[in-house]
Amino acid sequence: MYVSLTLCLFGSNREIVFEAALNINKKSFSDMAVPIVVFSVWGTFMSTILSAGMVYYGSKSISWCTTIPFIESLAFGSLISSIDPIAVLSVLNNMGMSDKDPIYVLIFGESLLNDGVAIVLFQTLIHFMDEKIVIDSEAVSSIS
Amino acid sequence: MKQKSLQLIDSCNLIIVCSISVQCWLATLHFLVIAFGSLFVGLLCGVAATVYFWLMKGIQTPLVEVLMFLCWAFIPYYICDGVDWSGIVAIVAAGFFMDIYVIGSRTEQEPIDSIGSVLIPENGHANMVPSRKRTGVFSQEGFLSAKAKNHIGFVTEINSTLMETAIFAYLGIFLLNKRYHWNVIIPVVAVVSCIASRSVMVVFSSAVSNAITRISSIGKKSLQGSCTGSRNAIPNGTNDRNNKTELVLIDARMQLVLIFSGLRGAMSFALVETVPMFDESTGEGSRYKPELKAMTSACIVFTVFILGGYTYYLLQHLGMGPSGKDEDGLEMVSLMSTPDGEEDEEIPRIGKDDALGPQRRKRIFCPDPKSGFHL
Numbered sequence: 001m002y003v004s005l006t007l008c009l010f011g012s013n014r015e016i017v018f019e020a021a022l023n024i025n026k027k028s029f030s031d032m033a034v035p036i037v038v039f040s041v042w043g044t045f046m047s048t049i050l051s052a053g054m055v056y057y058g059s060k061s062i063s064w065c066t067t068i069p070f071i072e073s074l075a076f077g078s079l080i081s082s083i084d085p086i087a088v089l090s091v092l093n094n095m096g097m098s099d100k101d102p103i104y105v106l107i108f109g110e111s112l113l114n115d116g117v118a119i120v121l122f123q124t125l126i127h128f129m130d131e132k133i134v135i136d137s138e139a140v141s142s143i144s
Numbered sequence: 145m146k147q148k149s150l151q152l153i154d155s156c157n158l159i160i161v162c163s164i165s166v167q168c169w170l171a172t173l174h175f176l177v178i179a180f181g182s183l184f185v186g187l188l189c190g191v192a193a194t195v196y197f198w199l200m201k202g203i204q205t206p207l208v209e210v211l212m213f214l215c216w217a218f219i220p221y222y223i224c225d226g227v228d229w230s231g232i233v234a235i236v237a238a239g240f241f242m243d244i245y246v247i248g249s250r251t252e253q254e255p256i257d258s259i260g261s262v263l264i265p266e267n268g269h270a271n272m273v274p275s276r277k278r279t280g281v282f283s284q285e286g287f288l289s290a291k292a293k294n295h296i297g298f299v300t301e302i303n304s305t306l307m308e309t310a311i312f313a314y315l316g317i318f319l320l321n322k323r324y325h326w327n328v329i330i331p332v333v334a335v336v337s338c339i340a341s342r343s344v345m346v347v348f349s350s351a352v353s354n355a356i357t358r359i360s361s362i363g364k365k366s367l368q369g370s371c372t373g374s375r376n377a378i379p380n381g382t383n384d385r386n387n388k389t390e391l392v393l394i395d396a397r398m399q400l401v402l403i404f405s406g407l408r409g410a411m412s413f414a415l416v417e418t419v420p421m422f423d424e425s426t427g428e429g430s431r432y433k434p435e436l437k438a439m440t441s442a443c444i445v446f447t448v449f450i451l452g453g454y455t456y457y458l459l460q461h462l463g464m465g466p467s468g469k470d471e472d473g474l475e476m477v478s479l480m481s482t483p484d485g486e487e488d489e490e491i492p493r494i495g496k497d498d499a500l501g502p503q504r505r506k507r508i509f510c511p512d513p514k515s516g517f518h519l
Binding site for chain 2 (some may be wrong): 023032043051059091094095106123125
């Protein structure tokens with residue numbers, strides 16, 4: 001029951017994303033292509049790494065809470081970087097904005113594309129959730 | 145003895161560093177393969193769908209057209225799912241492609257009745273008018289019947305709203321579940337990191353995006369300048385319009401709105417549900433799933449209720465709020481359609497250049513923004 005619910009939930013994303021991809025105004029989208037791509041690709045990477053770093057070092061430095069390992073922090077960073085298009089748009093629509101407004105198109109485009117980037121990042125990180133791979137701060141600092 | 149042990153430590157460190165860098169490379173490669181592979185599958189399915197609808201133009205009934213459209217949309221998802229790639233990327237690529245080439249732009253005026261629906265002949269087969277000349281496969285004119293075009297957007301929106309509501313209901317139910325490890329500190333750390341990372345990201349990405357836009361506009365201006373200098377052929381109107389569309393700079397007000405509009409929602413929750421639980425026998429999975437779920441839920445609740453609720457006041461404060469409306473600042477649209485003639489005129493129609501998405505959403509989502517609840 002629990003597994004099937006989870007599968008159902010993950011499968012439901014496709015409906016949401018497909019609807020958003022279908023209905024976005026392609027002309028406005030292409031006009032705002034540069035900021036959208038910068039925000040959704042570069043921004044998602046940056047946001048993932050920043051949130052992961054903050055969660056990892058934040059939970060590590062506070063002694064009375066569980067330390068979240070680095071891989072889990074990165075996975076959290078990637079999943080929290082995806083912006084929900086529908087929740088955002090329902091707010092902006094009520095402000096009387098339409099897809100002719102640059103800010104509206106930017107937010108919609110960003111939320112649409114960064115879902116894809118965040119999901120791929122997340123799936124990649126899930127593959128590395130393995131106890132045999134030890135990634136801690138020493139390992140990370142030794143690379144850098 | 146001491147030297148040997150030091151050598152051993154050094155070699156161990158080297159092995160760890162090597163394995164970590166190898167893992168990093170593997171992760172990057174994995175990411176690139178998934179991203180581009182899924183994109184390719186999505187585009188390929190989009191091309192196949194376009195060819196299919198081009199061949200079947202005028203043969204299928206509108207119902208079959210809508211069903212086949214949805215089937216074609218989900219084929220790339222399942223293909224990518226089968227090979228462990230990202231179905232979402234594929235479905236976005238396919239959605240873009242199919243919107244441009246299969247739905248296309250409405251070039252001919254279809255007859256519309258008083259409630260905004262496209263008038264269909266008695267037999268219900270709007271596309272049974274065989275007189276249309278077959279155009280090129282990628283002509284962007286669209287190969288669907290008027291009725292199918294009119295309904296695809298609506299059907300997909302119903303599906304999407306249902307799924308969104310189901311996910312939020314699930315989130316609400318499981319907030320008090322035992323699987324959550326609630327602890328005051330970790331959710332606070334998560335919320336702070338979520339807001340702080342978004343703020344830094346928005347400021348930095350805006351700077352990058354503005355720089356790229358400025359450089360490209362300078363490049364185009366100089367190109368246009370040389371063209372107009374040599375030929376004087378570009379009319380002023382076109383020039384102005386080009387400059388207007390290209391120079392979209394993200395100022396401080398927009399950055400603030402972008403930070404506040406970073407609402408996390410169903411997607412994050414659905415993703416955290418897919419984190420594998422720790423498996424003792426294989427050593428794979430995460431021991432911290434309950435913490436991750438609590439962190440994600442805290443971020444969703446905070447962003448949706450606090451940030452989402454405050455966005456209305458922020459936009460008003462910045463002067464970007466609703467203008468020319470009543471004092472409440474909100475035009476409440478009833479969920480049930482009324483047979484009012486004035487509203488009927490506002491019913492949008494599917495087309496490439498109209499504002500169908502937002503206007504249609506306006507009918508469905510009509511919450512009070514002051515309450516801060518948006519679904």
